Amino acid sequence: MRDFIINGAEAYLPSLSLDCVIFGFHENQGKVLLLKTKNAKQWALPGGFIFKNEDVDEAAKRVLKERTGLSEIFLKQFNVFGEPKRSDANFHRKILKKDGIELADGHWLFQRFVTIGYYALVEYSYVNPEPDSFSEQCTWQDIDDLPELMMDHREILDQALRTLRQHLSYHPIGYNLLPQKFTMPQLQKLYETILDKKLDRRNFQRKILSYGILKRLKAVKKGVAHKAPYLYSFDLPKYQRALKEGLQGGW
């Protein structure tokens, strides 16, 4: 950590950071990946800085990979948080002091940082959370029962969730979050978990089918008394196109 702090000004773009809100979904539960800050009671979003010659989106992928082990994940920039007062040099100064690190007032870590917010959606049973050098723990926390977060991280998290819910109107979701074959109730449950509300079964089915991103698989005879539910999978070329161009059924 000392190297990182001392050499940061050389290595990273000044004044700019990024924070990732990594949502995890598994068996109808919504979680978010948080780091417990060393020497403080607050938790933090996984975040980092951008190398001087690094693409900003690549930097976000790097942070996601470092904290979760995952790559090739849906990761989306959603907002820039740029209030002058959001950076809190004193907070960092106190934490570092407890580790015996004292830095001059003009040190790069104490400058104003504008942060770029990203959100990601992952199946949380696939993830191996890894703390960074400022943290003692990296764990999943229930969206409904969050610990105290540092600085404006709670606001960043809340806005990520609002944005994710709005994006459901024009982005497909579900790939990588559900098994390869799934039932309509499984897909509906995923939407209900993200939206935190019940949806009407018929309306859900009509609407989701109208997007044209699902393939209904051949029914398999199971020899059971009542009819097995149909299985679906995503039609990947159509899913990818919808990710780029937006879902049908908007305007």
Add this chain to the structure above:
Amino acid sequence: MRDFIINGAEAYLPSLSLDCVIFGFHENQGKVLLLKTKNAKQWALPGGFIFKNEDVDEAAKRVLKERTGLSEIFLKQFNVFGEPKRSDANFHRKILKKDGIELADGHWLFQRFVTIGYYALVEYSYVNPEPDSFSEQCTWQDIDDLPELMMDHREILDQALRTLRQHLSYHPIGYNLLPQKFTMPQLQKLYETILDKKLDRRNFQRKILSYGILKRLKAVKKGVAHKAPYLYSFDLPKYQRALKEGLQGGW
């Protein structure tokens, strides 16, 4: 301009800029506000830098106000453009040289800039375009017939338009773009202009009414032979709530 260039490193956050895609709509035409760069054939988006103690969104409002005279306008951050190669020091160096300004290699204007993209929607007959100190003209250009743009500004513009179209699925638009009282065909025409496609009249009416943001005004007898079309106005409290929370009729 010389003052700005010499003192910029003191005044502004390093490495960070913003660019505004200002869409203008008037009588079924879509335009975008562009600046003709001095000493170069390319055009540019209105943009600027962020003062060291200035909120990022406030900086965008300041730029919009400086170029258009307008404030209180719907202005939305939509993406960060952060490729390392997007900044082109040579382009700026050549332009400045033609003005007799030669700067050292490490000058702040020649660093890598990450830029924050905003878009705005305005009624373009209300706007008095004002060039900035790098530009010789500031004018409206047809969306369908754009001149060559500098750096990655064309990509920024295209992405703003794609985002605006997607946002129509969950954001209301029209306030400040239409007269206070308007007909359903006027509102439909605005959507058609933005989307660059025809919409079905009945479906449009059903969907837009389902959002609950319109008030139908009392029909006024005009003494003409055939029925006058109903006039509508936006229900502002509901419109503002929808801007914040998203339109009804999503999930």
